[in-house]
Amino acid sequence: MRDVTSILPLSLETVSFLGAGRKLVDAVSLVVPAGGVTVLLGPNGAGKSLMLRLCHGLLTPSEGRVHWAASATGRAKRHAMVFQKPIMLRRSVQANIDHALAAAGVARAQRRERAQAALQRFGLSERATQPARLLSGGEQQRLAIARAWSLRPELLFLDEPTSQLDPAATRQIEELLTGLVAEGITVLMSTHDLGQAKRLADRVLFLHRGRLIEDSLAEYFFAEPQTIEARAFLAGDLIW
Amino acid sequence: MIRTRRLLLAAGFSAAFAGLALAQTTTVAPPAAAAPAVAGTRFIIVSSTTSTQDSGLFGHILPLFQAKTGIEVRVVSQGTGQALDTGRRGDADVVFVHAKAQEEKFLAEGFALERKPVMYNDFVLIGPKSDPAGVAGTKDIVAALKAIQEKAAPFVSRGDKSGTHSAELALWKVAGIDLDQKKGSWYRDVGQGMGAALNTAGGMGAYVLSDRGTWISFKNRGDLTIAVEGDRRLFNQYGVMAVNPAKHPHVKVNDGQAFVNWLVSPEGQKAIAEYKIDGQQLFFPNATQAGA
Amino acid sequence: MDFAAIFKAAFALVVGLDPGFLAIVGLSLKVTLTAVLIAGLIGLPLGAALALARFPGRSVVIVCLNALMGLPPVVAGLFVFLLLSRSGPLGPLGLLFTPSAMIAAQVILVLPIVIALTRQTVEDLWSEYRDHLRSVGLQGMRAIPTLLFDGRFALATALLAGFGRASAEVGAVLIVGGNIAGYTRTMTTTITLETSKGDLPLALGLGLVLIALTLAINAVAFGASRIGARYAG
Numbered sequence: 001m002r003d004v005t006s007i008l009p010l011s012l013e014t015v016s017f018l019g020a021g022r023k024l025v026d027a028v029s030l031v032v033p034a035g036g037v038t039v040l041l042g043p044n045g046a047g048k049s050l051m052l053r054l055c056h057g058l059l060t061p062s063e064g065r066v067h068w069a070a071s072a073t074g075r076a077k078r079h080a081m082v083f084q085k086p087i088m089l090r091r092s093v094q095a096n097i098d099h100a101l102a103a104a105g106v107a108r109a110q111r112r113e114r115a116q117a118a119l120q121r122f123g124l125s126e127r128a129t130q131p132a133r134l135l136s137g138g139e140q141q142r143l144a145i146a147r148a149w150s151l152r153p154e155l156l157f158l159d160e161p162t163s164q165l166d167p168a169a170t171r172q173i174e175e176l177l178t179g180l181v182a183e184g185i186t187v188l189m190s191t192h193d194l195g196q197a198k199r200l201a202d203r204v205l206f207l208h209r210g211r212l213i214e215d216s217l218a219e220y221f222f223a224e225p226q227t228i229e230a231r232a233f234l235a236g237d238l239i240w
Numbered sequence: 241m242i243r244t245r246r247l248l249l250a251a252g253f254s255a256a257f258a259g260l261a262l263a264q265t266t267t268v269a270p271p272a273a274a275a276p277a278v279a280g281t282r283f284i285i286v287s288s289t290t291s292t293q294d295s296g297l298f299g300h301i302l303p304l305f306q307a308k309t310g311i312e313v314r315v316v317s318q319g320t321g322q323a324l325d326t327g328r329r330g331d332a333d334v335v336f337v338h339a340k341a342q343e344e345k346f347l348a349e350g351f352a353l354e355r356k357p358v359m360y361n362d363f364v365l366i367g368p369k370s371d372p373a374g375v376a377g378t379k380d381i382v383a384a385l386k387a388i389q390e391k392a393a394p395f396v397s398r399g400d401k402s403g404t405h406s407a408e409l410a411l412w413k414v415a416g417i418d419l420d421q422k423k424g425s426w427y428r429d430v431g432q433g434m435g436a437a438l439n440t441a442g443g444m445g446a447y448v449l450s451d452r453g454t455w456i457s458f459k460n461r462g463d464l465t466i467a468v469e470g471d472r473r474l475f476n477q478y479g480v481m482a483v484n485p486a487k488h489p490h491v492k493v494n495d496g497q498a499f500v501n502w503l504v505s506p507e508g509q510k511a512i513a514e515y516k517i518d519g520q521q522l523f524f525p526n527a528t529q530a531g532a
Numbered sequence: 533m534d535f536a537a538i539f540k541a542a543f544a545l546v547v548g549l550d551p552g553f554l555a556i557v558g559l560s561l562k563v564t565l566t567a568v569l570i571a572g573l574i575g576l577p578l579g580a581a582l583a584l585a586r587f588p589g590r591s592v593v594i595v596c597l598n599a600l601m602g603l604p605p606v607v608a609g610l611f612v613f614l615l616l617s618r619s620g621p622l623g624p625l626g627l628l629f630t631p632s633a634m635i636a637a638q639v640i641l642v643l644p645i646v647i648a649l650t651r652q653t654v655e656d657l658w659s660e661y662r663d664h665l666r667s668v669g670l671q672g673m674r675a676i677p678t679l680l681f682d683g684r685f686a687l688a689t690a691l692l693a694g695f696g697r698a699s700a701e702v703g704a705v706l707i708v709g710g711n712i713a714g715y716t717r718t719m720t721t722t723i724t725l726e727t728s729k730g731d732l733p734l735a736l737g738l739g740l741v742l743i744a745l746t747l748a749i750n751a752v753a754f755g756a757s758r759i760g761a762r763y764a765g
Contacts (some may be wrong), residue, residue, distance in 0.1 A: 019688075056667065058663060058666055058667065077612060077669065079666065081663075081667045083663055083664065087661055087663060087664035089661070089678070089682055090682045090760075090763045091682070091763070099668075099678065100668045103665075103668040103669050103670050103678075104668060104669060131763045133763065134762075138660070151668070
């Protein structure tokens, strides 16, 4: 019996996360509706990665709560995550996708179909039987996205997905993400690359020292940042 | 999370039990010389001594017993003290050793109902050809031991509570030598079986008391030879006892007794006498000798 | 001592495939392989669970496990002997002086190796895979099958290490097996026996087989780690 209600919007209600005696994420409240690319922007150490993990469920908030519109836990989560450094199992490319599908409870007969569909969609069919760890960085990240896509998520988290890739691979990944949005998948990603944010973002969430200090549509944010920190960041100054 | 771990532990242990059960049902086939065992592998465990094992006697007589009765005899060889303890613990059905005093103690303790003499062989004093104590050729073992102690010639003792060890200690006593006082670096206590003790004696040019059976079949003689033999005090009597079911109800009374009876029967005694190495008879059956 | 004659006799024994000789080799392999199989079935999941679990006293458990890897075989044998003797707690099972007792003793020797090496391998893999596995819904013990499979080459090496230790030991199998001719006599106990009897050709022949086996194991372990390196990238 499929649950047809969307898990979105995702809402965070004064979520805080404590670590080493400090508030690494400080009373963040926000709502992520369906559609488009939302970019988490900010300098290193601002708490972007922590935010994504809190949303995805890898971390538990110390205060406040993370709330989905429908059941989004357990095996068929309907949201997936791609990490900064792609985590590849010591198996073939196809087996990596198959493993994620099996973990999500997909039956054997359908796993093969869906894995092959993912390989085809992301141009990895020729590499299906190769050890995943022998792929180039860009190909591995492509595989990570393919793997996440095969799970049919409504929302895809990405934690600085191209920070370790060369410009050509970066452009490829960005094109893929745009394609995913066109299919109707909501994207929530972090980056410290201004250019990438400008290229991809529909909406910007600006983080500074764990606090969400700006939350606006991309065009407004880049044209007229409201806070000193955001302005400094956009100007290229180092802020912390 | 705890439940999953318990599940894993349970799975693991059931696998282990399955494995053990499996191993128990598949046994290695008995030696080619033996007749095929009766269905269900009828067997008894006999604890005996390393010197008897090393002599090769069992390889000769046990297949004959098995051919006649269908009973497989599994021999666990240890020093005499250990062999008797194995009987005391109920880990063997029959005990077959050569230390009358210790056997009679075993009997007195109630671990067996009777003791039957089976055969004897003799001990010989082995020593280096160079004969540092000057005892080669004498027929008097006591005089030889005295000479060894006086000249502090190297001497290897088995030191393992075995029948041979007991015999050696008894001889020192007869010679009037208190080992605790007179023991020096010349007296080497190795705590091992006969073959190992012979190896050690050969290696360090020492004298050692050995049973003739082990000596004849011992292949690593090196520089060793027989120094003293033939003294009546060197005779080595073997006795067999079935473990008392009153002490250990699980022992195989009938099959164990069948083995005991066969050993002292004319057939068994003949088999023992016929065992030869290099044409020499090792064991002399004497089941009918009074007072043996 | 004529070394040439001894080597010749040993070689003849191996090549001639003497049935008594083959029975001894067969029993050794059967006992050790079964012990490694059982230790693997128990130790792989246990080691993985230990890698993932956090509980008070965990470090103590790990240190004890590592120490048990060096348990003297004869001590393990003595322990099993006292358990299985008719006068002991498990006496009624009647397992003393049988190959099953030998398997049990060797399981005790191999198990710490398997658990300790599995724990190390799985812990390293978990720290690498953790985010992704939890992301796709495999938290806690549910990740164990994935971790065991991905660690297969390192784990195979651990099992081979266990095999090496068990096949080389003599103390445990001698005590609990009783070295019964044709029934519980293994390569190592026979080498001990024949050496003490001064029958060096047979002892040496068995020694050569044992060394050849160890060499083969190490070659396989090396090959496994090479293939593993390829998949590890």
